[in-house]
Amino acid sequence: MRVLIVDDSSTARRFLKKALPAPFLADVVEADGARRGLEICGEGGIDLMFLDLTMPEMDGYEVLAALGGVRLATLPVIVVSGDVQTQAPEKAKALGARAFIKKPASKEQVEVVLREIGVL
């Protein structure tokens, strides 16, 4: 499984990689911004995306909108964000995200969500 982590923070990307279960660590691709994340998605081969919401130039909501319903039907996107207000998960899920994890994501939280969305 090829995993894409889209977050402008290298700290967040590093920490999320540490929280991934072993089977997901073999092929992790990182994008330090939304546009780069969309480029990588466009190249194909991504099976799972972790997406931050608060990023410069283009935020996570715009990434979800750009991917669109057809792509999101086959690409599970898990939003990982420090924005923990009630409308953030609702809005992300309305745009097609499969799940929402509050930062910082622990190993346990990530594993539970991966099982919930059926990829683990």
Add this chain to the structure above:
Amino acid sequence: MSRAMSRVTGAEDLASMVSSVTRTMCGTTFEPADPSTRGESLCGQMVLLPLGGVRQVSILLACDVTGGRTLAAAMFGMPPGEITQDLADDAVRELLNMVAGQVSRALSLDSALGLPRATTLAELAQQGGIGIEEGVLLRSTGNVDLRLWIFERASQATPEPEVAGKGGVFRSLLRAVMPRS
């Protein structure tokens, strides 16, 4: 002060919010400490994050270079000597981002978080200044000191003289809380 605002009551609450992040990331927790022990010496690295919305609430985090590197080293599981300034800066920004989300929720601001950016005491002074003494000081068991302020533009609210910042432009949303013995 509204009921929602009073949910962020000062040092104890902020220590709890910061610790909930750092406990997960590196097993470190923070406790309130006496702010007078650090003063401006802790303002070498300052990051400002607007919480969005019409009230123009912002959160400001300050630490020194050693503290930033120590914290980043703990988060990444690396020796402090291998932490570059870029890594330390990113770790501090990300910590503020995560804490800001909790503060925003506690204040019921209902708006998306802004982006963290570096700032300086000089820049803040140009905008009217913040009261150095109004920030809370948090100290970890690993001897990392952090200073945090939460404030809103006074033009969006009625200033309270006892908490107004220098020049009265900013209004602190933190009560003046001394460490509990």
